[in-house]
Amino acid sequence: MDLDPVLTLVGLGVGIVVGLTGMGGGALMTPILVLFFGIPPLAAVSSDLVASAVMKPFGSFVHIRRGTVNWSLVGWLCAGSVPSAFVGVLLMRAIGGDRGVHHAIQLALGGALLLAVVGLIVKAVRETSRRADGESSPAPVRVRPVPTLLLGAVGGLVVGLTSVGSGSLIIVILLALYPALRANDLVGTDLVQAVPLVTAAALGHVFFGDLHLDLSAAILVGSVPGVLIGARLSSRAPARAVRAALVLVLLASALKLFGAPNLVVVIALAVVALAGVSVLALRRSTSGRPAISDSQRTYANPTSS
Template sequence: MDPVLALAGLGVGIVVGLTGMGGGALMTPVLVLFFGVPPLAAVSSDLVASAVMKPFGSFVHIRRGTVNWRLVGWLCAGSVPCAFLGVLLMRAIGTGGGIQHAVQLALGVALLLAVMGLIVKSLRETSRRDDAPSATPLRVRPLPTLLLGAVGGLVVGLTSVGSGSLIIVVLLALYPMLRANDLVGTDLVQAVPLVAAAALGHVLFGDFHLDLSLGILVGSIPGVLIGARLSSRAPARVVRAALVVVLLASALKLFGAPNLVLLVTLGVTVVVGVLGSAVRRGALGRRPAAVGSRVYADSHTA
């Protein structure tokens, strides 16, 4: 068993427990790029490991009551059958080098979608606090939620990416008033049957390697428990920023981008992110002052 692989699993597990995203989006590219695992074997082994890891983080959120069970039900109704269908679809594409290349490209596209979703999520959060309670009860929209689960399940079955990275950001778009810790808890719980269905398909029809899955699980199980305990106490903005950089780098490498292009793109991303964060902090810092000035003026006018 490779201790470096277990260490990588620990880091990925912490990110998954803390933010509800990043499992397949981080672990599968790590297996492909740093451990030389073929893409199909990486997808299969990572999905099996995720199917064992995610229930540990989900249990923490269930105990804390940060799970919307209606959302979980509608998401799973679409995602579970489509995840198994995604495995069969990937199997039908072909075998050998062709399917490995197709999976690698699909994985790169899924990572770019995850990056864009994370950026949209961060922009939406500039207008409200992460922990702001909703003034009205959350109204579940069955059909859009079912379709979201179906698309997410299909992507997960094909690439192992999407159970958290893609679904969680679309959930935020559909339900912007869902609190951050409820969002993470709901996403982790719905991912359990979704990933289990995709993992079963890969065990039967994919390229599952038991030694890879065990190596990931040694680190990821304690990691996801640590991250889940921190998720209700620590803000996830810094983790999401690091996740954007890692996902973008992984996607570019999967597309075969030269190292110079990779470094320039990441440098620009970091600079833009730092400037955007500074502008956001300045805007939030001016907002209370403006409110205070208006109250002061109203009281003296009265």
């Protein structure tokens, strides 16, 4: 079995992204396999899911050791997503090569990822305002079982159909239901819940899909060390850095799902990154100015009071 070294390098890069942000596996790897390597969609989905099922436990283990996992959320998400992943595989086999259905799912997922980008930016602005106003940290996350289970089922269905969403779509769900969840815990919870979800979908594709072991092996050789590197960075990095990485990966995934050319994706990411750096520099320069105390105001204007 010959391994494609280029595909292995791509797997390394995607693995780092997955470990760092909890998402990007299917949303990046599946389009890459189809668009750049000419792999048929069903074979790309099957091979990518099997590789993810082996890769993601490595990144999950790092987050488990660091304590950045909400186990209650993991349980309710998996209760909905694991059985529906099998249903998604069966539906994909039933619709076969219906490109219209797959295209509609990709557009819907791309829209969801863009909403997640907006949600992350709004969350960052709120947290900054809260710190500036001297407010305390947000209250602990309170798990909502029924909505979490139902939305997990939707995520599992999409993963079974497309291999996309085990990380990216669940990130959207967690952001919508639990805006107070820390960025590091968001990534850790997302990675851990993805393990049984992707495993269920991968088993379905082993039996009913079009698995190519050489593709999966080439991806795994690069993605396993990549996800370990990314997970270690994510579990230790400041929440702000993880959130910035999430924004960039979500945006890139969404644009690729919409079919944007590579040049457009690169320009969009550069613009967003430059805007973020500019805003951060402006805030630092503003916050670095010395505050004027009440005694200083009185001294400067002795007639007041």
